[in-house]
Amino acid sequence: MAFPVLAVLCAGLGLAIYKYISGWRRNIAKARKTGLVYIAVPISPISLLWQLTFKIWVPLIQLLPRSLWEGWLFVMIPEWGYKTGQTHFDRLGTETFVLASPTRLMLYTQSAEVIHRMTQRREAFPKDVALYGILSMFGHNVLTTEGAVWRVHRKITSASFNEKNAAHTFAEAISQTRGMLDTWFGPEGERTGTTKTIRSLEHDTMTWALNIIGYVGFGLRLLWPGQTLPKDIDPKLAKYGSLDAPPGYTMSFAASVALTLERIVTILLFPATVLRVLPFKWAREAYEAKVNYLKYMDEFLRDKIEETQGGGAPREGMDIMGQLVQSKYGHRAAKENGPKLDDSEIVGNAFIMTVAGHETTANTLHFSLVELATNPGAQRRLQQDIDGLFGGADPATWDYEKHINALLASHVGACVNETLRLVPPVTVVPKIVSPDADQAIRIDGRTHVLPAGMSCSLMAVCAHRNPRWWPTRPSERTPGAPTDLDDFLPERWYRTRDEDGAAGGGAAAAATATTTTTTTTKGGVAAAAVVEEDIDDRADYGGFQGSDVSAALYRPVRGSYIPFSDGPRSCLGRRIAMVEMGAVLAVIFQRYSIELAVDDWASDEQVAAMGPAERRALYRRAQARSTETIRQADSVLTLKLHGGRHVPVRLVKRGMERFVSDPELV
Numbered sequence: 027m028a029f030p031v032l033a034v035l036c037a038g039l040g041l042a043i044y045k046y047i048s049g050w051r052r053n054i055a056k057a058r059k060t061g062l063v064y065i066a067v068p069i070s071p072i073s074l075l076w077q078l079t080f081k082i083w084v085p086l087i088q089l090l091p092r093s094l095w096e097g098w099l100f101v102m103i104p105e106w107g108y109k110t111g112q113t114h115f116d117r118l119g120t121e122t123f124v125l126a127s128p129t130r131l132m133l134y135t136q137s138a139e140v141i142h143r144m145t146q147r148r149e150a151f152p153k154d155v156a157l158y159g160i161l162s163m164f165g166h167n168v169l170t171t172e173g174a175v176w177r178v179h180r181k182i183t184s185a186s187f188n189e190k191n192a193a194h195t196f197a198e199a200i201s202q203t204r205g206m207l208d209t210w211f212g213p214e215g216e217r218t219g220t221t222k223t224i225r226s227l228e229h230d231t232m233t234w235a236l237n238i239i240g241y242v243g244f245g246l247r248l249l250w251p252g253q254t255l256p257k258d259i260d261p262k263l264a265k266y267g268s269l270d271a272p273p274g275y276t277m278s279f280a281a282s283v284a285l286t287l288e289r290i291v292t293i294l295l296f297p298a299t300v301l302r303v304l305p306f307k308w309a310r311e312a313y314e315a316k317v318n319y320l321k322y323m324d325e326f327l328r329d330k331i332e333e334t335q336g337g338g339a340p341r342e343g344m345d346i347m348g349q350l351v352q353s354k355y356g357h358r359a360a361k362e363n364g365p366k367l368d369d370s371e372i373v374g375n376a377f378i379m380t381v382a383g384h385e386t387t388a389n390t391l392h393f394s395l396v397e398l399a400t401n402p403g404a405q406r407r408l409q410q411d412i413d414g415l416f417g418g419a420d421p422a423t424w425d426y427e428k429h430i431n432a433l434l435a436s437h438v439g440a441c442v443n444e445t446l447r448l449v450p451p452v453t454v455v456p457k458i459v460s461p462d463a464d465q466a467i468r469i470d471g472r473t474h475v476l477p478a479g480m481s482c483s484l485m486a487v488c489a490h491r492n493p494r495w496w497p498t499r500p501s502e503r504t505p506g507a508p509t510d511l512d513d514f515l516p517e518r519w520y521r522t523r524d525e526d527g528a529a530g531g532g533a534a535a536a537a538t539a540t541t542t543t544t545t546t547t548k549g550g551v552a553a554a555a556v557v558e559e560d561i562d563d564r565a566d567y568g569g570f571q572g573s574d575v576s577a578a579l580y581r582p583v584r585g586s587y588i589p590f591s592d593g594p595r596s597c598l599g600r601r602i603a604m605v606e607m608g609a610v611l612a613v614i615f616q617r618y619s620i621e622l623a624v625d626d627w628a629s630d631e632q633v634a635a636m637g638p639a640e641r642r643a644l645y646r647r648a649q650a651r652s653t654e655t656i657r658q659a660d661s662v663l664t665l666k667l668h669g670g671r672h673v674p675v676r677l678v679k680r681g682m683e684r685f686v687s688d689p690e691l692v
């Protein structure tokens with residue numbers, strides 16, 4: 027009896043080992059055939075097993091002689107691009123390399139040339155949607171689909187992204203920023219001219235962004251503590267704005283969204299029935315968040331269907347849910363035969379708009395504020411530009427049409443761009459070589475054939491710091507650093523391509539060079555479909571058509587700056603994100619300055635007694651700590667500070683600064 031069982035087990039094990047080794051050998055052979063630099067690793071870095079256990083393995087592997095792991099272990103560590111920047115690309119002597127594991131072939135690139143080609147050629151390099159399971163748990167949506175299905179989602183969702191709604195967003199961002207400032211300052215702050223130390227910057231910027239997308243996107247009035255709902259609010263919408271749980275719910279709408287995002291991995295990994303019975307706080311929170319969020323969404327959907335079937339047109343603002351519901355239940359939709367979204371896809375899109383329109387912008391604001399507190403010189407220049415644009419005019423009177431372009435062309439735009447360059451919410455844009463055909467791509471004048479189905483990671487965070495594509499100077503901040511690309515220097519956005527460093531000429535030349543891709547059938551290059559790579563996919567996929575960067579500022583080489591991705595699959599919300607960011611920074615810095623908190627080293631009385639040199643030395647300690655903390659950011663959905671890490675700051679009325687007005691502090 028025991029023998030047959032043992033024999034079956036041995037055969038199973040033998041087969042698994044055979045498949046492991048033969049898969050690895052096959053992938054190594056394919057990697058070699060691409061002609062690119064490649065590294066072989068024993069397990070795929072994105073396999074669930076590795077992702078869940080890498081913290082155990084990495085220190086154990088590092089006990090082995092360095093030569094055994096030095097060449098490959100870096101790529102197994104999540105967020106390695108953000109953490110190590112140029113180091114490993116430099117060591118490998120390439121901008122593009124291939125990784126061969128027993129189960130996957132993956133390409134990593136920080137080459138603007140390759141990124142540009144891949145983002146423009148949607149059908150040859152579609153999105154790697156298999157990686158988006160986490161974001162389709164409430165229903166498939168525009169972010170997580172490809173091909174014809176994506177086109178349907180994109181057509182319906184993009185309708186709301188226009189200049190009229192960008193103007194609406196501008197006004198709402200101003201109003202929400204005032205709510206955030208009132209929460210920080212309160213009557214006490216108004217009297218003393220300073221806030222207490224703020225440790226909740228990340229949380230507050232999330233509230234700010236959720237309140238904006240809640241209202242502009244969905245017509246839901248969400249509140250700051252101390253605010254009350256307008257008296258004439260539609261009673262059906264009132265429950266979403268409540269700061270407490272309304273009847274029938276166990277948490278507020280805002281809390282259900284925030285907790286769903288925070289616990290998103292748990293919600294994905296465990297079915298609700300399991301979460302409900304697990305005796306842990308994290309499981310209970312995840313369960314409650316999911317149940318509440320789905321109940322809110324379900325009621326919202328039912329109300330919208332009722333409204334639409336009663337003949338109601340979409341409301342003011344983007345009314346994303348209204349647009350989605352119209353596309354299936356509206357009178358016009360009933361007469362049209364085209365493909366329609368089902369209810370779960372409507373909820374899935376509403377969810378994705380909330381996530382995409384919320385966490386990304388919140389992180390950008392969070393890091394912008396921290397960077398400006400850490401870089402007083404940039405902050406002072408920002409304030410000068412805001413004074414020049416608005417003087418003392420009440421933000422409620424600011425006009426979108428008149429001000430937005432000037433605002434984004436000023437130091438405000440430069441600071442937002444610089445934050446997105448250094449700490450982009452999406453650090454890697456995942457593509458795949460179309461599963462239907464190998465693709466040949468020319469890189470630096472040589473043709474490389476990429477096998478069908480190979481994953482391609484466009485390393486945005488590395489491309490943004492790649493000296494080949496950016497004008498650079500030696501760093502004045504980091505002694506010994508060969509370039510200033512790791513520094514927060516908004517002034518770089520006034521440079522010209524050919525002005526500095528190696529980047530200019532080479533990059534410009536590469537960007538304009540005419541390169542060709544050849545679509546091939548599996549296994550061999552077919553001469554047939556030779557495609558001019560510089561010809562973009564010019565179909566109209568809706569959304570904002572302009573550039574991400576103001577024409578008055580440095581225009582990076584295409585592919586070297588992709589915080590919003592690029593091409594047909596670029597971010598639908600990029601215009602409104604830039605508009606929100608312009609508005610919030612202008613409102614805050616028109617009247618206030620932001621300073622790093624120094625409480626951990628000196629009390630207010632001690633600071634008051636210090637001379638300029640001593641204050642400077644103290645602030646430099648806080649700057650060093652802030653820079654170090656930002657370096658520890660990590661991604662679950664987007665790049666942010668996790669595990670309670672934070673940079674404490676204080677907001678002070680202009681003229682009452684203790685540190686950042688000192689011209690010696692840069």
Ligand code: HEM
Nearest residue numbers: 168169382383386387390451452589590591597598599603
């Ligand atoms: C600073 C803020 C933002 C950043 C950095 C950002 C970044 C990105 C990136 C990199 C992508 C491509 C993702 C991929 O290919 O995997 C993307 C897609 C998308 N973003 Fe944003 N985003 C921001 C704000 C917003 C806002 C405010 C909204 C909507 C309200 C939004 C809606 C979307 C949507 C719908 C897509 C999917 C587009 C498609 O695949 O057709 N984003 N975003």
